[in-house]
Amino acid sequence: xxxxxxxxxxxxxxxxxxxxxxxxxxxxxxxxxxxxxxxxxxxxxxxxxxxxxxxxxxxxxxxxxxxxxxxxxxxxxxxxxxxxxxxxxxxxxxxxxxxxxxxxxxxxxxxxxxxxxxxxxxxxxxxxxxxxxxxxxxxxxxxxxxxxxxxxxxxxxxxxxxxxxxxxxxxxxxxxxxxxxxxxxxxxxxxxxxxxxxxxxxxxxxxxxxxxxxxxxxxx
Amino acid sequence: xxxxxxxxxxxxxxxxxxxxxxxxxxxxxxxxxxxxxxxxxxxxxxxxxxxxxxxxxxxxxxxxxxxxxxxxxxxxxxxxxxxxxxxxxxxxxxxxxxxxxxxxxxxxxxxxxxxxxxxxxxxxxxxxxxxxxxxxxxxxxxxxxxxxxxxxxxxxxxxxxxxxxxxxxxxxxxxxxxxxxxxxxxxxxxxxxxxxxxxxxxxxxxxxxxxxxxxxxxxxxxxxxxxxxxxxxxxxxxxxxxxxxxxxxxxxxxxxxxxxxxxxxxxxxxxxxxxxxxxxxxxxxxxxxxxxxxxxxxxxxxxxxxxxxxxxxxxxxxxxxxxxxxxxxxxxxxxxxxxxxxxxxxxxxxxxxxxxxxxxxxxxxxxxxxxxxxxxxxxxxxxxxxxxxxxxxxxxxxxxxxxxxxxxxxxxxxxxxxxxxxxxxxxxxxxxxxxxxxxxxxxxxxxxxxxxxxxxxxxxxxxxxxxxxxxxxxxxxxxxxxxxxxxxxxxxxxxxxxxxxxxxxxxxxxxxxxxxxxxxxxxxxxxxxxxxxxxxxxxxxx
Amino acid sequence: xxxxxxxxxxxxxxxxxxxxxxxxxxxxxxxxxxxxxxxxxxxxxxxxxxxxxxxxxxxxxxxxxxxxxxxxxxxxxxxxxxxxxxxxxxxxxxxxxxxx
Numbered sequence: 001x002x003x004x005x006x007x008x009x010x011x012x013x014x015x016x017x018x019x020x021x022x023x024x025x026x027x028x029x030x031x032x033x034x035x036x037x038x039x040x041x042x043x044x045x046x047x048x049x050x051x052x053x054x055x056x057x058x059x060x061x062x063x064x065x066x067x068x069x070x071x072x073x074x075x076x077x078x079x080x081x082x083x084x085x086x087x088x089x090x091x092x093x094x095x096x097x098x099x100x101x102x103x104x105x106x107x108x109x110x111x112x113x114x115x116x117x118x119x120x121x122x123x124x125x126x127x128x129x130x131x132x133x134x135x136x137x138x139x140x141x142x143x144x145x146x147x148x149x150x151x152x153x154x155x156x157x158x159x160x161x162x163x164x165x166x167x168x169x170x171x172x173x174x175x176x177x178x179x180x181x182x183x184x185x186x187x188x189x190x191x192x193x194x195x196x197x198x199x200x201x202x203x204x205x206x207x208x209x210x211x212x213x214x215x216x217x218x219x220x
Numbered sequence: 221x222x223x224x225x226x227x228x229x230x231x232x233x234x235x236x237x238x239x240x241x242x243x244x245x246x247x248x249x250x251x252x253x254x255x256x257x258x259x260x261x262x263x264x265x266x267x268x269x270x271x272x273x274x275x276x277x278x279x280x281x282x283x284x285x286x287x288x289x290x291x292x293x294x295x296x297x298x299x300x301x302x303x304x305x306x307x308x309x310x311x312x313x314x315x316x317x318x319x320x321x322x323x324x325x326x327x328x329x330x331x332x333x334x335x336x337x338x339x340x341x342x343x344x345x346x347x348x349x350x351x352x353x354x355x356x357x358x359x360x361x362x363x364x365x366x367x368x369x370x371x372x373x374x375x376x377x378x379x380x381x382x383x384x385x386x387x388x389x390x391x392x393x394x395x396x397x398x399x400x401x402x403x404x405x406x407x408x409x410x411x412x413x414x415x416x417x418x419x420x421x422x423x424x425x426x427x428x429x430x431x432x433x434x435x436x437x438x439x440x441x442x443x444x445x446x447x448x449x450x451x452x453x454x455x456x457x458x459x460x461x462x463x464x465x466x467x468x469x470x471x472x473x474x475x476x477x478x479x480x481x482x483x484x485x486x487x488x489x490x491x492x493x494x495x496x497x498x499x500x501x502x503x504x505x506x507x508x509x510x511x512x513x514x515x516x517x518x519x520x521x522x523x524x525x526x527x528x529x530x531x532x533x534x535x536x537x538x539x540x541x542x543x544x545x546x547x548x549x550x551x552x553x554x555x556x557x558x559x560x561x562x563x564x565x566x567x568x569x570x571x572x573x574x575x576x577x578x579x580x581x582x583x584x585x586x587x588x589x590x591x592x593x594x595x596x597x598x599x600x601x602x603x604x605x606x607x608x609x610x611x612x613x614x615x616x617x618x619x620x621x622x623x624x625x626x627x628x629x630x631x632x633x634x635x636x637x638x639x640x641x642x643x644x645x646x647x648x649x650x651x652x653x654x655x656x657x658x659x660x661x662x663x664x665x666x667x668x669x670x671x672x673x674x675x676x677x678x679x680x681x682x683x684x685x686x687x688x689x690x691x692x693x694x695x696x697x698x699x700x701x702x703x704x705x706x707x708x709x710x711x712x713x714x715x716x717x718x719x720x721x722x723x724x725x726x727x728x729x730x731x732x733x734x735x736x737x738x739x740x741x742x743x744x745x746x747x748x749x750x751x752x753x754x755x756x757x758x759x760x761x762x
Numbered sequence: 763x764x765x766x767x768x769x770x771x772x773x774x775x776x777x778x779x780x781x782x783x784x785x786x787x788x789x790x791x792x793x794x795x796x797x798x799x800x801x802x803x804x805x806x807x808x809x810x811x812x813x814x815x816x817x818x819x820x821x822x823x824x825x826x827x828x829x830x831x832x833x834x835x836x837x838x839x840x841x842x843x844x845x846x847x848x849x850x851x852x853x854x855x856x857x858x859x860x861x862x
Contacts (some may be wrong), residue, residue: 032498042435044439045844069789072788144460203811216794531862532852533862539846
């Protein structure tokens with residue numbers, strides 16, 4: 001049934017019995033990788049949760065110094081880019097290679113826009129003196145703990161930005177291969193799993209946004 | 221192609237298909253990758269062993285005379301880091317798991333062969349970084365990297381050591397997720413979950429832990445490295461940070477990590493006990509589900525490492541209770557292996573001797589773990605040699621003996637040669653005696669109050685320490701013996717048949733050593749696991 | 763077991779829902795909701811995440827049930843990390859034992 005005399009479909013690796021097994025393995029593999037990412041970010045969420053619980057006021061003060069509009073616009077950017085990535089998968093499923101590539105490239109460009117805004121935001125923090133450590137100049141109550149908030153903010157968004165950067169490259173490269181006709185309705189696992197990665201990056205931001213930018217101000 | 225005629229036609233197998241260095245370093249064949257791992261982890265085992273030797277020599281005398289306390293700190297740190305992250309965690313999964321998982325399920329390779337190769341490269345790069353650390357002054361934080369010492373006060377190579385461990389962690393994650401996808405998606409037709417060898421169940425459970433736990437220690441150690449680099453962080457009490465938060469994040473992985481280290485060993489024991497009792501494992505489903513339970517429950521107990529660190533006493537009670545529960549599935553396995561041997565046709569080959577040693581020593585280690593889970597006892601023996609003896613009984617008496625059992629059991633399949641049985645038995649006996657002489661006195665030492673990680677001690681502890689070091693020297697001989705005779709067997713060992721042990725399992729239905737693609741045609745499985753009526757061969761007389 | 767093709771219309775509807783929820787959460791953050799602020803913000807985030815996971819990431823249409831198990835397991839394990847770590851911080855001082 002599964003021996004080597006079966007003519008392999010284009011893109012089928014030799015150790016898989018058929019395309020379906022390969023597709024199912026690729027999808028499951030990417031999901032298992034994504035849960036390692038959930039746990040990787042999870043450690044930071046644990047640290048965030050502990051200190052938010054034990055030092056709520058400092059957390060609220062820190063959040064009040066976030067740039068609400070950059071955070072919100074960045075959220076919009078990522079949500080729209082996720083739509084485009086989902087549409088790119090649809091495009092390749094119906095054989096529209098070129099459209100798939102275009103969607104992926106626009107999504108990749110939106111990732112760049114996200115990073116640009118993030119860079120502007122980081123610069124503003126630096127100018128304001130909100131970088132923890134020797135550069136700290138913010139005059140706030142409980143300054144030491146607010147520094148911890150900003151530290152966690154920089155590490156969480158920095159790690160997220162690193163993942164966005166990888167995603168930008170990934171979508172651009174996969175888009176390039178799609179444009180060259182490497183994928184088809186029967187074989188497009190790389191498009192699918194790259195999409196999963198990008199959506200995951202979006203999901204992380206969906207949580208980072210309210211946790212970092214939208215902490216309610218403590219009642220006076 | 222060779223132009224010289226050889227006396228016997230050597231069949232093409234995964235070893236002789238290509239002898240170039242490139243074919244090895246760029247291989248995607250899971251069997252070759254297993255061999256690459258075998259060589260690297262053996263090397264790392266001896267590096268960690270040298271550190272242990274120096275520790276034991278220092279501890280021969282009460283005075284700290286062989287090395288300064290700073291150097292001693294570095295010695296036990298390197299010993300722990302190398303042995304945990306670069307030997308125990310990869311050992312069985314990366315060597316025996318990589319070799320056998322595809323074969324046991326009737327597949328041609330793992331789901332992601334290139335990622336498998338990448339995992340080895342991550343491993344050796346990480347190992348290379350640790351070698352660099354050793355050569356440039358070492359690291360002195362202990363393998364546990366507690367803050368604020370590691371993040372603020374240590375003057376050693378903390379960041380490089382963390383980078384090496386981070387890479388080893390990636391290697392582990394890649395191995396784990398490869399196994400999970402392979403076991404789910406690439407089983408041969410007819411091979412239902414209920415027919416899988418227990419080796420597969422255990423490796424599946426191990427992979428779940430690798431995938432869910434490793435990222436948390438990765439982020440914990442990354443935060444330490446960042447805090448060290450930027451002199452700013454979230455564990456610093458001066459800023460309102462809590463050093464215990466690091467310990468929570470560290471142990472969230474490092475406790476389940478001990479199950480990563482023992483489950484694969486248990487996997488080997490299940491196979492060996494069944495084959496050398498020539499009997500189906502007693503309570504197959506119980507053992508299979510016990511593996512999964514260990515993986516799940518193992519994540520719920522980590523704070524038992526922190527009972528005296530300043531955590532909430534109330535939470536400590538909760539974790540203490542949970543720690544008692546986690547012992548139950550391990551006990552189920554021990555009972556079931558013993559019940560398998562009862563009225564079985566037991567043959568005392570070398571792998572079986574190691575397996576029997578495992579069952580006894582693991583039980584002792586496990587029981588002492590229960591003592592440590594009791595809050596009252598832990599307050600007394602935490603950070604003493606009692607803890608060291610406990611985990612060495614499990615890790616060395618358990619995990620390493622399981623590893624040696626597996627290496628000997630599958631050696632014929634891997635190399636095509638039989639190891640010399642007499643020497644195998646001698647080594648097993650030497651290791652057993654050496655091990656007990658090394659570590660049993662340490663239970664007593666710990667109970668009597670000798671703290672761990674100290675290079676000098678009051679003179680009344682000397683006798684037991686001398687016994688321990690004497691045992692270590694015997695243990696060292698025991699470890700060198702297999703290295704010697706296994707290498708010898710590659711050239712001079714008896715040529716192995718396909719199934720020397722008359723074992724069940726798909727891997728025994730291939731030639732020894734197997735061809736690159738494992739099975740010319742995918743097997744179709746219609747029999748239950750450990751069904752000896754399906755085995756045509758007789759065991760080779762040894 | 764062919765791959766399910768999700769319609770573009772479904773994606774667009776999900777996207778509209780995501781944008782609406784985003785506007786909602788941003789808007790609500792400006793109002794003082796007292797104790798409920800955090801719970802509501804997190805609930806909205808969870809719904810948004812579920813929309814992305816179930817629809818954009820195809821989990822709703824996935825034939826392999828193991829994918830569901832993997833996704834649930836990932837978040838459940840995160841839950842274990844958060845919840846059990848918090849048991850320490852929330853119960854410090856409960857038993858009146860010095861230093862704990």
